[in-house]
Amino acid sequence: MQSRSNIPFSEIGSIRAGGPVAELIEVYSAKELIDAALNTWNEKTDWLILGDGTNTLISDSGFDGTVIRTIDRDAAQLSQIKQELSETKDSDSPVNVEVWGGVNWDAFVQTTVDAGFADLAPLSGIPGTVGAAPIQNIAAYGGEIANSVTSISFLDYESGEEIRLFPKDLEFAYRSSALQKRLGAVISVNFALNQRTITSNFEQILERLQTPDSAKLTPAQLRDTVLELRSEKGMVLSATDPDSVSLGSFFKNPIVSHGFATGIAGGPKWPEEDRVKLSAAWLIDNAGIHKGFSLPGSDAAISSKHTLAITNRGNATAEQILELANFIQLRVSAEWGINLDPEPILIGFDT
Numbered sequence: 001m002q003s004r005s006n007i008p009f010s011e012i013g014s015i016r017a018g019g020p021v022a023e024l025i026e027v028y029s030a031k032e033l034i035d036a037a038l039n040t041w042n043e044k045t046d047w048l049i050l051g052d053g054t055n056t057l058i059s060d061s062g063f064d065g066t067v068i069r070t071i072d073r074d075a076a077q078l079s080q081i082k083q084e085l086s087e088t089k090d091s092d093s094p095v096n097v098e099v100w101g102g103v104n105w106d107a108f109v110q111t112t113v114d115a116g117f118a119d120l121a122p123l124s125g126i127p128g129t130v131g132a133a134p135i136q137n138i139a140a141y142g143g144e145i146a147n148s149v150t151s152i153s154f155l156d157y158e159s160g161e162e163i164r165l166f167p168k169d170l171e172f173a174y175r176s177s178a179l180q181k182r183l184g185a186v187i188s189v190n191f192a193l194n195q196r197t198i199t200s201n202f203e204q205i206l207e208r209l210q211t212p213d214s215a216k217l218t219p220a221q222l223r224d225t226v227l228e229l230r231s232e233k234g235m236v237l238s239a240t241d242p243d244s245v246s247l248g249s250f251f252k253n254p255i256v257s258h259g260f261a262t263g264i265a266g267g268p269k270w271p272e273e274d275r276v277k278l279s280a281a282w283l284i285d286n287a288g289i290h291k292g293f294s295l296p297g298s299d300a301a302i303s304s305k306h307t308l309a310i311t312n313r314g315n316a317t318a319e320q321i322l323e324l325a326n327f328i329q330l331r332v333s334a335e336w337g338i339n340l341d342p343e344p345i346l347i348g349f350d351t
């Protein structure tokens with residue numbers, strides 16, 4: 001565990017903007033996370049549990065409290081999981097695996113794919129930690145973490161107790177879970193892995209593989225295809241890709257009634273229970289805001305590869321990022337009558 005004061009959030013989060021964090025405690029194991037959280041909660045100061053900060057933006061005025069950041073420094077648990085999974089290679093039985101919250105999400109996915117499991121392959125390349133992944137039910141390319149989580153070990157702020165939460169408690173839905181409203185820390189996540197091959201019906205995967213119907217893929221084939229598609233959209237963190245200096249998709253795809261969706265002429269529409277999900281990227285583009293757009297004098301710009309990502313072109317402030325986001329919301333609202341909901345967690349802004 002290591003504690004430091006006055007650390008700019010711009011040195012932590014993936015969009016490289018935001019003001020100072022009064023106290024930053026880095027924790028390197030599940031036990032350290034529990035100890036640091038209980039100590040901090042006792043002090044009654046403002047607090048925040050953070051992973052890699054790839055879905056969080058803190059305002060330029062900073063966070064006057066304690067941020068506990070999970071980091072999997074030695075990847076020891078991952079090596080152990082690798083070993084355990086390799087021993088199951090010749091078996092068809094499902095495997096259960098528990099992963100502490102600080103483990104890098106994609107390193108874990110890679111480990112499962114290398115061991116021949118396809119369950120998490122659609123979620124390849126999503127940045128961040130295992131502990132943050134269930135919070136907004138990360139999803140991509142036809143997969144979502146909700147399909148594989150069997151339970152979560154959660155340190156509950158109200159009681160100070162470590163409790164186990166099951167899918168019925170977690171209420172997973174599109175980019176949401178009950179964890180978004182429950183104060184505490186995700187200590188570890190339990191997964192069930194059981195798919196040795198995977199059939200993808202996801203349109204962009206089929207297009208890439210030039211397969212008309214569904215495609216039966218090995219875990220590695222799916223992972224490679226997903227990583228390729230994600231890189232082309234700036235959706236894999238890369239030191240050489242300025243379009244990845246972002247928080248991923250800045251807005252959720254809006255979910256509207258069938259009647260409302262019928263009134264929107266054009267654009268992708270996906271069924272979502274008894275409603276319809278629209279493409280936020282299409283709505284933005286067709287409100288006249290295109291890839292690469294930025295406001296005058298601002299270093300925040302729409303990605304040159306994806307209309308839904310706001311990027312920092314160098315020295316963008318958190319305020320400039322929010323100004324661009326607000327501008328997009330106003331234009332989409334004026335054009336389509338839809339209020340776009342931001343996906344990242346915004347801290348310290350008057351929104």
Ligand SMILES: Cc1cc2nc3c(=O)[nH]c(=O)nc-3n(C[C@H](O)[C@H](O)[C@H](O)COP(=O)(O)OP(=O)(O)OC[C@H]3O[C@@H](n4cnc5c(N)ncnc54)[C@H](O)[C@@H]3O)c2cc1C
Nearest residue numbers: 051052053054055056128129131132138139185186247248
């Ligand atoms: C280039 C790029 C592409 C992306 N693509 C996708 C995508 O395809 N699909 C998708 O769903 N998301 C995507 N994202 C968003 C992001 O990667 C995910 O939301 C990810 O799960 C965030 O992980 P993190 O560790 O960075 O979370 P952080 O930003 O550190 O935290 C996010 C939230 O979780 C809370 N939190 C974090 N860890 C814990 C914990 N242990 N206990 C309790 N609360 C915690 C934080 O307080 C905060 O509210 C993308 C982001 C980027 C930058």
